[in-house]
Amino acid sequence: MLDLIIPLYNSLTIDSTLASIAYQTDTDINIYLIDDCSDINYDEIVKFYKKYLNIIVLRLNENGGPGVAREYGINNSSSPYIMFIDSDDSLASPTVIEKLRYIINNNKSDLFIGNFIEEIGDRNYLHNHDEIWLHGKVYSRKFLKDNGVHFNETRKNEDNFFNQLCILHRPRVYYFSDVIYIYRNNINSITRINNHEYNYEGSIYYAYNISEAIRIAKEDNCDDYLISFLGYRALLAIYFYYNEFIKKDVSKLIKYASEIYKNIDINSISDGIKNNYLIQFLKYEVDTNPKVLLKCSITFDDYIRMLGDYND
């Protein structure tokens, strides 16, 4: 019924991730480890866990990044449903797979969205029915294939591209309230080190990936209101990035943001929804990164005007 796809590149924590699967009450699933040309030899770890789990190891011929690895995993697995796990994260309890099996068997849906916990230092942040990350979700393989939902070759925020493309094609979504995934505080993970340069690059890839997802959605005649809805949210996120990285070259941020802007109808989004998004963003920043002080160099309205006037 379910394939777990885990991209693997020089991970020092895959052992714990696999242990969180091995302690499940239900281990009747397939686990695909997609080795993205790691320098580390995982044979001993795989040999150990093969006694307890059904593990299939696939190796890429050249390093492609997590998106390429996941796409390879999708194309070389076969169960009707797919879940992605990062090699430094964990399942949230011993009954995750058991619950998922029950939920999937009793609800006809294309996308199942649960909750996940983000470990931040010694605090935990609950992501409730998040629609941005891959964590805490199960995807119907048929839906992905029928709608051309795929990972691209970017190496940052490629999960955003995948999820936005998925949601823009209007899957039947089943929301459930169980916490099924823990996004771990891996101090060795480059995304966790307060790496300003990594975050700056990440912001550009974010803007690019969202603009690409929207462009494809327009070509596929996806719902215009939904495109505007998600596009607006992305513009808000990019606005925060723009202010954070104003002292760097933000020309690409503006370029991709303007592409998003031109593909949406910002006036179709109600003020209520705009305010809700703003509150969500601010809450997340305050809860997860309270030391960051955002000094706006430009108002949001001026930023939107700038996007409208942008000429490449």
Place this chain on the structure above:
Amino acid sequence: MIDVVILNINNNISKTLFSIYIQTIKNDLKIYVISRKKDKKIGPFKDKLNIEEIVVGDVSIGLMRSKGLNKCKNEYITFINSGDCFYNVFSLNNLFKIRDKNDIIFGKIVNYNIPYSNNYVEGNLYRKKFLDDNKIDFFDSNSADNGFNKLILMFNSNYTFSDDLIYYIENTNINYDIYFKEVIDDVIKCLKIADKNNCSNLLVSEVIYDCTVYLAYLYSLLGDKKRILKYIGKYYEYYLKYYEYVSYGVKNSVSKYYGKGIQYIETLIFNMFNDVK
């Protein structure tokens, strides 16, 4: 930091060890596996965890836990049964971080009809020094958990409750007939120890009342009650001795713990002792 004592009598110790391996504080743990005979499933984990297996032969659960307890040297101890799991990666740290000056931290059991219990030891955290100072150990019986916790409470321990989900039970097969008799025997042993050590009547009465409610609850679940009536008779004398010290506050908190009103609890007790008469 924490010693983990695993009672290895069910199958599937592997799942238990995996649940320990994923703990955020796994590097601060020492694990003692107490087995009746050598278990081949433990060997593969010796590279991953700091494990020592102790083979004790065919002895009672109480004696097995006692062997583990007496090997422990860390400041805190927790107990888990093979086949059961710590709930998630934070479970042990969630207990440890609220330890403060407490002698017991009661953990929440996920899938049992009573979320906290001082009738079993699984999922709780115990301070070793308190146990050593008061010479608290497990009785040689298969219901020794109950007596162990009762002794701790009678010796005026400081305790607190964790709000987090700590423990997941896989195996809940209890032979209530045998268990009932052993619980009573162990509680009577506790009372004798409490007498000898001049434990406060108030504390003892609280513990007795709580234990009586538990017994009454178990009694209500039994099919054939006749076989154990003589044991209840023996227990009734102790109950009467301490009942006068039981305050309304104690009755209230115990009844809340079971999720029922005082009247319901008192009715359960009345029904049990009435059958004895």
